[in-house]
Amino acid sequence: MSILHELAQTIEARKGTDPEGSWTAKLLAKGPEKCAEKFGEEAVEAIIEAVKGDQAKLTSEAADVLYHLLVMLAARDVALDDVLAELARRQGTSGIAEKAARPKG
Ligand SMILES: N=c1c2ncn([C@@H]3O[C@H](COP(=O)(O)OP(=O)(O)OP(=O)(O)O)[C@@H](O)[C@H]3O)c2ncn1[C@@H]1O[C@H](COP(=O)(O)O)[C@@H](O)[C@H]1O
Numbered sequence: 001m002s003i004l005h006e007l008a009q010t011i012e013a014r015k016g017t018d019p020e021g022s023w024t025a026k027l028l029a030k031g032p033e034k035c036a037e038k039f040g041e042e043a044v045e046a047i048i049e050a051v052k053g054d055q056a057k058l059t060s061e062a063a064d065v066l067y068h069l070l071v072m073l074a075a076r077d078v079a080l081d082d083v084l085a086e087l088a089r090r091q092g093t094s095g096i097a098e099k100a101a102r103p104k105g
Pocket residue numbers: 010011014021022023024025063064067
């Protein structure tokens with residue numbers, strides 16, 4: 001199982017559990033709007049580090065973004081696998097992917 005799947009499973013298991021001692025449970029208990037707001041904040045922090053060009057800080061912020069994306073999806077009952085399936089579907093339909101796959105000449 002990928003780390004993203006493991007994390008998504010842990011986040012799902014936090015739904016409805018005691019917010020004491022779990023940031024995830026606490027955030028989920030605040031509702032989908034708060035989860036979305038938090039995702040937005042983390043995305044902005046990642047943007048700032050990307051603009052600055054600090055690779056270590058961008059790596060850390062990117063991890064925060066992925067975690068908070070998974071929390072936001074869980075808050076709205078959207079499965080990680082459905083998002084991955086959408087990406088896979090786009091791989092098949094993307095003009096860029098098709099052009100890259102075409103033999104040259
Ligand atoms: N990957 C993460 C993860 N990334 C970030 N965070 C938390 O996200 C929070 C966001 O950081 P902020 O600096 O914005 O926090 P803050 O200032 O306290 O937030 P506000 O009060 O300002 O809203 C921090 O408290 C981090 O601990 C995470 N919390 C948990 N996980 C993973 O989620 C799983 C479940 O953990 P529990 O939340 O402990 O159940 C575990 O496997 C963890 O590794």
